[in-house]
Amino acid sequence: MNLDAKIPSGPLEKKWDRYRLEMKLVNPANKRKFDVIVVGSGLAGASAAASLAELGYNVQCFCFQDSPRRAHSIAAQGGINAAKNYTNDGDSIFRLFYDTIKGGDFRAREANVYRLAQVSVNIIDQCVAQGVPFAREYGGLLANRSFGGAQVSRTFYARGQTGQQLLLGAYQALSRQIGLGAVKMYPRTEMLDVVLIDGHAKGVVARNLVTGEISSHAADAVVLATGGYGNVFYLSTNARGCNVTAIYRAFKKGAAFANPCYTQIHPTCIPVSGDHQSKLTLMSESLRNDGRVWVPKSTGDKRPPRQIPESERDYYLERKYPSYGNLAPRDISSRAAKEVCDEGRGVGSGGLGVYLDFADAINRLGQRTIAERYGNLFSMYETITGENAYEVPMRIFPAVHYTMGGLWVDYHLMSTIPGLFVLGEANFSDHGANRLGASALMQGLADGYFVIPYTIGHYFVSAKQAKASTSHPEFKKAEEEVKVRTEKLLSIRGRRTVTSLHRELGKLLWDKCGMARHEAGLKEALRKIPELREEFWRNANVPGENQDFNQALEQAGRVADYMEFAELLCLDALNRRESCGGHFRTEFQTEDGEALRDDQNFAFVSAWEYQGPAKPPALHKEPLVYEEVKMTQRSYK
Secondary structure, three states, X not given: OOOOOXXXXXXXXXXXXXXHHHOOOOOHHHHHHOEEEEEOOOHHHHHHHHHHHHHOOEEEEEOOOOOHHHOHHHXXXXXXXXXXXXXXXXXXXXXXXXXXHHHOOOOOOHHHHHHHHHHHHHHHHHHHHOOOOOOEOOOOOEOOEOOOOOOOOOEEOOOOOHHHHHHHHHHHHHHHHHHOXXXXXXXXXXXXXXXXXXXXXXXXXXXXOOOOOEEEEEOOEEEEOOOOOHHHHOOOOOOOOOOOHHHHHHHHOOOOXXXXXXXXXXXXXXXXXXXXXXXXXXXXXXXXXXXEEEEEOOOOOOOOHHHOOXXXXXXXXXXXXXXXXXXXXXXXXXXXXXXXXXXXXXXXXXXXXXXXXXXXXXXXXXXXXHHHHHHHHHHHHHHHHOOOOOOOOEEEEEEEEEEOOEEOOOOOOEOOOOOEEEOHHHEOOOOOOOOOOOOHHHHHHHXXXXXXXXXXXXXXXXXXXXXXXXXXXXXXXXXXXXXXXXXXXXOOOOOEEHHHHHHHHHHHHHHHHOOOEOHHHHHHHHHHHHHHHHHHHHHEEOOOOOOOOOHHHHHHHHHHHHHHHHHHHHHHHHHOOOOEOOEOEOOOEOOOOOEOOOHHHHOEEEEEEOOOOOOOOEEEEEEOOOOOOOOOOOOOO
């Protein structure tokens, strides 16, 4: 497998300009001759579908929700980064680039990250023009706040519902193209396989989730924008529908999967309250701008928080990381919370929680100001916990959130399968081993609005592929494979629910490959996952029929993929004998408990190639070479 990243030559700050100058173009009149399939309609998918249709391409867009407005992008809360330097506090494109590289613990591709920082400045203008109601200062200028891993204020926001507002902006752009007939929308439709003809991606096989009908769809290129795989852990902040199926099925067709072990634990989530939960609730990282994180200094101190005097509180992030304080990056903040809870100083009924306290900010700014900034988040917290966070501190604890791994892509955002492009969280390209807060929305919109419209045209001209038809034997073969797999799932009729098997897999991964990993635990997980997978295919209960609305079948197909993907995740974690970002191997840490990288042996992207059933995947390595930054031990002190 050739991992040619196709990075343009020249100085870092000129690479994207050089690429756009040298790329091959499609004549405007010829764009309508090309068909594009976009799978996913969140920020990355909706912005890509709308932009490609605006250019003149014929677009088919698929989503398993009843409307693109229900994509998980809507759940993003705190904001979107952009190097506008509106606050005149020292920000720049290079500083955003460096913060992202450093925040990812020097495990991201330099050229892609610099391009992301460059185009970030255009995203805000695009969204404002669409009517996105960003927060504004008294004089009418766009407001900014800070986020973890940064010492400047570069995050644009709309209270605690930024993802929703940005998605509505992209959705209206998409809706316009649907109305014009340039985009054909397929809601409640799930992609189950990608179809290759002569080695190029030429379409997908999908299932109508209402009728059960299996159908094929042909195009000149396929764009996957299907999000991350955090739900492999069962409990996560992701919507219940989020899954790995689209990118994992592409992996089994030959697309390399990069860095699957890079999973992010978000430090600011409502703690687990019992086995009844099917997901966890995120409390935006933006809250750490005004909330102070603390625990009692003494173990076993169960007094109500307001009865614990200042002298007996440990504001541990401010103590350990004075330069960044409560806005230390997510991986570091999460491990710090786990550490104090492991010491017996956690709060709440199970001791797995820390306080996020707004008393100082309310005294300084007034409750009204805090409500203007975060009002919907406080309301959501009270609805879930029954506690008023204006009067008592929030209780938070880390939880699985974002996945930095994904399908390997080159500078063009194309996978190792020609014609298969991957955007947003579904690819690996921009965040290294840890994503900075407020950068997910930035990447999704950058990929969809400002990168794929250029790179896909270059592919069309360069590849010179013949048109594909669903009558081709490869489509019939893929359809048959999907039908056989579906029938196999429905034939099990065992005694265990799919949910119980998924929960067991998730707990195994959280315990052995979660916030902290070690060799013995990973090897134990790699022994147990095949046993659990065998139990799934022998004893899962999947009721209902195929030719019908069958959510149990949907879930079973996705969990079946998790049962295989979990092994790849743990294998990658075992192979990477270092700690970096969200991948924390307890054997590899500094004296003060921070991640200890091994740049001599592991400064590469792990790209895994599927070798067939019952065969271990092959590891390929893309070396990470830095021209503008020097790899250093991360410090936020």
